[in-house]
Amino acid sequence: MIKHKLLDLWVKECVKLCKPDKVVWIDGTESMRKSLEKQACSTGEIVKLNQKKMPGCVLHRTALNDVARTENLTFICTPTKKDAGPTNNWMSPKEAYKKGGEIFAGSMKGRTMYIIPFSMGPIGSPFSKIGVEVTDSIYVVLNMYIMTRVGNKVLKQLGEKGKFTKCLHGKAGLDIKRRLILHIPKDNTIWSAGSGYGGNVLLGKKCLALRIASYQAQKEGWMAEHMLILGIEEPNGRIEYIAAAFPSACGKTNLAMLIPPKGLEKKGYKVWTVGDDIAWMRADSDGKLWGINPEWGFFGVAPGTNSKTNLNAMKTVRKNTIFTNVLLKPDKTVWWEDGDEPPPKEGIDWRGSPWRPGMIDDGGNILKGAHPNSRFTAPAMQCPSISYRLEQHHGVPISAIIFGGRRAHLAPLVYESFSWQHGVYVGATMASERTAAQYGKQGEVRRDPMAMLPFCGYDMAKYFKNWIDMGRKLSSPPKIFHVNWFRQDKKGEFLWPGYGENLRVLEWILKRCNNDVKAHKTPIGYVPYLEDIDRTGIKLSKDKLKDLFLIDSKEWSRELKDLEKFLSQFGNNLPKEIKREYSALKKRFGF
């Protein structure tokens, strides 16, 4: 018996619309999880992996046309188009329910409907939000078990009258022409139809924790951000926390799980992972910005993950992990490009076809064994560097905020903004080259303010205002920085070694936060004196280092022209503070 009348009513509506054969409430128990896993194995929806080598691990392959988020099919359904702002796809709520309703109608005939009560954030924390996802996918249920806190304990917390986000997902025909990811913020509702891929269907993640939550955050005066949170502990036991926003597949998981590099070992730092993708942050009574990671697991990019780049992630995925779209080896273990092992002689690729290294497609391109956006879903608690603060109701105080992206040119390795307001401008004008995490032309530079372009649930100009306002609520706001691990030399090679070595930059950032080091003032912000970046143990010539910090005024002049176009789309809604920062930057350059 469901005591929550509105929940009961809503589930009945979903049943009436989708017409499943059976309805199952997810109770959160291990026995229920196991029996669903067994069922999905028997139908081939998932493949059980080698249980000796990879206990508790399974593999899933999505449909071929369903391997990344489909931003063009993702809509913010506010009453008017203006409310959604110029950067979002918009549909009226009426049309959304009509179009979505047509896809959902009868779509679960012959299937089971699973009801998953879940909590984003620790159950019972005043900062947490509850959602209920209705889905016809066992894959989704198994992922939600890892990514969120699920089951009866959440229902209990919800009580008879608690608020929850209504999240309806249906695979329908997995047809890209009948695929829609719809958000109706006013109704606290998400409808996702026709997909089986992570970000489109694990509705607690991008849909609730970013799009719906950002809308609620603006109304309630907090922030929902596409950010990792990590803690850096010094030998004296002091831990300082940093939040960082990079666009999809630009290094959040890697940075969040950073292992101090050899050269810095003697300094005795320890890095703690609080979250790798999403941060909810608010001003606390101490005048500082505090953040929680609302998730409970990691949905990380597999290719490129190996013991050198991210040992903690490799250790995290040894057991109880769901792999999606990686290569299956004959011994029922998995493989991906730029992982730990050389390619196997043969295997089954992410498409489910026999694969050998060096195979080429009709266009003459090398066929990858794992999809570039193949992923692992793993419990956060299995990460060796997981912070005990993940379960703290208050989260952690944030000392620094970092924005960053993939820029082959232009942006130096690191710079510091002059103020909170300038920092908001730096975030708002971020750009990055497109990756495999979303459909679209790879490598193309696109503006991605605060890495939130695909995830802001309302008018982005108002979102900038929410950032400006937050600064006014904080008596000691975090300092705001910009980093670029991806700057290239003339040959197209990365200038900076990246990964664990990024700690060298974080070290400078924290020193700046504590006023321990001076910096060099440039038109774009404060830049380190070269000798202040500790280079013990890495080979990086002075020339390369100079190139990393080069500020080319011709490039910046082009950037500012390009920006003008981008900013002008917001019209009068663009906060005057952003306009002022734009003019001030131009003036500092003398343009």
Ligand code: GTP
């Ligand atoms: P989402 O889960 O899509 O939000 O991605 P993410 O931001 O967590 O990105 P992730 O850490 O998974 O990194 C994506 C890719 O960037 C991987 O292929 C990494 O190998 C690569 N990468 C991460 N950090 C660095 C770095 O410091 N330098 C370089 N060159 N590459 C990096």
Ligand code: SPV
């Ligand atoms: C991203 O694309 O930013 C991800 C993966 O973190 S997804 O959940 O698919 O959005």
Ligand code: MN
């Ligand atoms: Mn992400």
